[in-house]
Amino acid sequence: MSGQNTTGAVAVAGPLLLGVRHHGPGSARAVRAALDAARPAAVLIEGPPEGDALLPLAADPQMRPPVALLAHAVDDPGRAAFWPLAEFSPEWVAIRWALAHDVPVRFIDLPATHSLALKETHGDQPGEQLDEESAPAPGGEEATPRVDPIRVLAETAGYDDPERWWEDVVEHRSPAADATVDALAPFTALAEAMTALREAYGDGGHPRDAVREAYMRIQLRTARKEFGDAVAVVCGAWHVPALAARTTLAADRALLKGLPKVKAEMTWVPWTHRRLARHSGYGAGIDSPGWYGHLFGAADRPIERWMTKVAGLLREEDRFVSTAHVIEAVRLAETLAAMRGRPLAGLSETTDAVRAVMCEGSDVPLALIQDRLVVGETLGEVPDSAPAVPLQRDLTRSQRTLRLKPEALEKELDLDLRKETDAAKSRLLHRLRLLSIGWGEPAESQSRSTGTFRESWRLRWEPELHVRVAEAGVWGTTVATAATAKAESQALAATALSEVTALAEHCLLAGLPEALPVVMKALADRAALDADVGHLADALPALARSLRYGDVRSTDTAALAEVAAGLAERICVGLPPACTGLDADGAEALRRQVDGVHSAIGLLVAGATPAGAEAEATPAGGLRDRWGAVLRKLAGRDTVAGIIRGRATRLLLDEGRLTEDEAARLMGLALSPGTPPTDAAAWIEGFVGGASGGGMLLVHDERLLSLVDAWLTGVPADTFTDVLPLLRRTFSAYEPGVRRTLGELVRRGPVPEGARNDGTDHAYPGFGPGLDQDRADALEPVLHLLLGRTPDRRR
Structure with a gap:
């Protein structure tokens, strides 16, 4: 040169x-x-x-x-x-x-x-x-x-x-x-x-x-x-x-x-x-690509055009912004630039002007402007003729067929699985999750429906997902074959039973019938060899959930139901011995597993009971009875950790297998003076802790509240600090209104004997030992009015 x-x-x-x-x-x-x-x-x-x-x-x-x-x-x-x-x-x-x-x-x-x-x-x-x-x-x-x-x-x-x-x-x-x-x-x-x-x-x-x-x-x-x-x-x-x-x-x-x-x-x-x-994190070196894109595209009057964009965005968000606001914001931005010695109003001047004129001094709308305009959500496009791995081409075809356009802006997608198109969208998204291509994440349904025919997703396409697609291309040339191959490989490589059960659930959700035989074989083999009750308890909930998908997804789950029933039987046999000799952390972990097994058995019984039949008259009803017997063993054994005994008692009470009098008796025994305060506090945590509705139970049954109150006031001062963290965890999970009501009840104290004016002989208001028919009949017309139904006059 x-x-x-x-x-x-x-x-x-x-x-x-x-x-x-x-x-x-x-x-x-x-x-x-x-x-x-x-x-x-x-x-x-x-x-x-x-x-x-x-x-x-x-x-x-x-x-x-x-x-x-x-x-x-x-x-x-x-x-x-x-x-x-x-x-x-x-x-x-x-x-x-x-x-x-x-x-x-x-x-x-x-x-x-x-x-x-x-x-x-x-x-x-x-x-x-x-x-x-x-x-x-x-x-x-x-x-x-x-x-x-x-x-x-x-x-x-x-x-x-x-x-x-x-x-x-x-x-x-x-x-x-x-x-x-x-x-x-x-x-x-x-x-x-x-x-x-x-x-x-x-x-x-x-x-x-x-x-x-x-x-x-x-x-x-x-x-x-x-x-x-x-x-x-x-x-x-x-x-x-x-x-x-x-x-x-x-x-x-x-x-x-x-x-x-x-x-x-x-x-x-x-x-x-x-x-x-x-x-x-990509080191591109600019903080405001949307602003730079505007400067490049605006042939003239860039500040006026930018303020017009800002005004349009704020109007879309139902904020009042007039033409006068735009004119005044432009004048203010240009004045600030002149005062600061700049050749043209920059992003800082326009932002200050927008804050003062259009946002009334608030930074809240500015966050929206920063996200939508200053940075921006523009997603580029490439032609179909660009080279791509076969898996990417198949994914692109599926996206077009199902009208699932990748977008940079996050959006919610609600699916009705009874519709074939929505079911196909669900299968595609689940297959991509199985391939570690995180385009969509399951979200809570806006409809709050508990049925299995609705599904909600949160979709957002990120550029690095193209790398994930290229990585997944080693499994196959189409999304279905790649997901099947990866599921089979994961089933053979899995070392924990819970991994295989979760994989079985994923296969059902993703509609991979060709992978199920391999997964089911691996599941049966590991279930037969695994004697750890904790592993079995971790595996059962996923299987029970999977059985719910048979009807809506037209999937044969008979083999899965057989394995699930076998796991439940083995849990019923091995759980009582496993609940003894546990430390605090082990007891809490097993308490969560007991909750999971209880919910899973409920799903198994509901799924195996024909419409119109009584559950007790079916083989599934026998499983529920055996589980109830296990809970009774757990609730009545002193050698079982307090948190598990309390939870077993609560589950029996909720199922109607334990009367309120029996529950009060078990609570009285657990809170007796001879019980160490930490064990008693653990029992309370199991019975009324967390988000299990325990607060409302204490509000409506003052006999139980009185037992808790009497025990708590009798805890010695030197041991109170030991039980305080557990009690705080128990009652802090209650909603503020529940905590306030409980405080008022405790401050009022127990109702003395004979103080009731309704003729009953028990001492505590709220839910008594029996049904008050007159009060229930008075409530029925109000319920019909709320539900918009006409009451049956023939009754």
Whole structure:
């Protein structure tokens, strides 16, 4: 190169070095103006050369930025890197300019085959962007502190905010004039500044840059031999001094000798504005991609157009914003810019103006503006002709068939599984979850329905899911076959019984009948060999839930029901001995397992009872009786941990297998003076703790409340601090209204004998030992009125 090119400015006899910030509308406009003025014979761009074959797709009408080049290792798709491009990225503008003018365009950065191998060698996390401006040093060590050139230049200019400095000197500049000198002026100034920084800081804490820059110099030499000096290079401004430096070909090749390699594939994938933001972890270097996109797209009057966008968004959220608000906000933003000495109102000025004029000083609406406009939720699109793994193509076909368009903005999806289309959507989402492609997450239904025919999902498409799809491609070429293969593999590799039962549930939800035989065999084998009651108790709830899907999903669950019944029988036999000799943590864990088994047996009984039949007259009814007998054993054995005895007593009471008098007797025994306070507190935790409705039980049955109150007031002071944490955990879970009512009842004290005025002989108001028929009859008309039903006069 001639000495005239050391600053990166164009010269008559040298290549055009255009140093840019990778995502900046001012840089993008300047690049376009420079290319229009210089009309180079070829355009070279910082990026992986494997993407050269994909560059013509940038001109496809279906290609809509933001998009990214995705490179992944063929043998390990999880080792991947992204090169994102937005509409306002200088590289994207250069690519589109070259394609529009039929000028050869190439990438000249270090190939992905090397950068991915270096990514593994240096311990980077798979799936992250290999940020070309912040790659780690070999071995993960940093020889010198890393330099942020933009921050250094901003501080030199007297700015405390590098973003504000960059906006003032680059982004807010007017488009360059037609004169060549004007079009190249910003690149000349920026190259001079970077040259000074490189002289002061060397590699700036980026030792891998020397390898990359050596490869770029070699590619530049090759292009000059082919096209002469009429070559334009678009690269990060930091690299301009290195590309203009005088080096030998042998020296550059020596730096590249011995680089590790992996086989890599590359394609275009959609990207989002949110992923361009620095806080997303992808190192793209901008905090406000939505704002930058607006600056690039607004040909004139950018502040007025921005305020109009803000007003439109606030109006969509039912906030009153008039045209007068827009006019006043524009005036205030321009006044603030003049007071702060800025050439044009920036994001800080517009934000201050919006806060004062449109948001009445509140930051709450500003959070919405920041999320929707400043950052933005724009999701790019790539054409169908872009290369993709077969699994990605099948997923795309399924998304179109089911009308499930990937969107960057999170949305709720409610499904009625009685409809075939909704059932197919559910199967697809469950299959993707099985493949670790987290497009959708189950959510609580807005309808609050407890039926199995409704399902709710929370959908959000993230760009890195393309990496997950590539990883899952090793299992098959379609979503169904890949999910089946992975389920079978997981069933054979599972070591815990609960893992297999959860997998069986996933297979039913995902509609994978071909995988069920393998999963069921693994389930039967592990269930037969596992003698740990805790493992069996963990496995049963998933099986019981799975049996509910047979009707709505048209799945044969007979084999699953047989295994579930066998597990339940073994739990009934082995649970009582397992509940003795436990410490506090073990007792709490087993208490949760008892709750799970109780709910599971209820589901098994309900699922096995024909419509119109009595459960007691069926084999399932016998299982419920055996479980009731187990609970009675647990409730009556002193050797069983207090929290489990209390829970067993409560479950029997809720099932109607224990009368209120019997429950009061068991509570009296558990809270007797001879029982250690910690054991008694544990019993109370099991009986009325958590969200089991224990608070309402104490409110309506003052006999039980009186027993608890009498025991609590009798706890010695020296042991009260030992039981206080457990009691606090027990009663803090109650709703505030329940706690308030209980406090009022305790403050009032027990009702003395004979104080009732309804003729009964028991001493506690609320739910007595029997049904008050007159009070129940008085309530019935009100219930009919609330339900909108006509009472049956024949009764």
